[in-house]
Amino acid sequence: MFDISFWELFIVGIVALIILGPERLPGAIRSTVKTVRSVKNMASGFKTEIEEQLRVHELHEDLKKAEKMGLDNVSPEVAQSVEELKQAAMSVQEPYKKKKDDDAK
Template sequence: MFDIGFWELLLIGIVALLVLGPERLPGAIRSTVNTIRSVKGVASGFKQEVEQQLKVHELHENLKKAEQAGIENVSPDVAKSVEELKQAAASVQEPYKKKENE
C-alpha cells in the first residue's frame, strides 16, 4: 500500500525521537500500533460485511431467476434446496401463528 523503504523509516524514527524524546516515544509507538490495528479490524469487518451482502444479493437474484424459469425446470438439487428453505420458513413462522390463534 505504502512504498516506504528502510531510509524513510529511519528518518521518521529520528524525527520522532527528536520531537517526542526518548521518554514518550515508546508510548507513542504503542498508541500508533494500536490505532493501526483497530483501523485494520474495522476495514476487515467492513470487507466481510460487503462480501456477505454480495452473497445474499447473488442468492436473491438466483432465486428470482429460478422463480421466473419455474420450479419444475430447475435441477433436482435446486428444487430440494428450495423445498428445504420453504420448510425452514414455515417452521420459523409456527410460533407466531400459535400466538395469533390464542
C-alpha cells in the same frame, strides 16, 4: 500498499525520537499501532459485510430466477443457491423451535 523504504522509516524514527524523546516514544508507538490495528479491523469488517451482502443479493437473484423458471428445470448453480437459502431459513428458525419446545414443557 505504501512504498516506504528502510531509510525513510529510519529517518521518521529519528525525527520522532528527537521530537518526543526517549520517554514518550514507546507510548506513542503503542498508540499508533493500536490505532492502525483498529482501522485495519474496521476495514476488514466492512469488507466482510459488503461481501456477505453481495452474496445474499446474488442468492436472492438466483431465487427469483428459480421462481420464474418454476424450480423444476433450473441450472445446478441456481438449485444450489435455493438449497442454501432453505438451509439458512431452517437454521434461523431452529432457535425459535427450541424455545417453543421448552415453553411447551
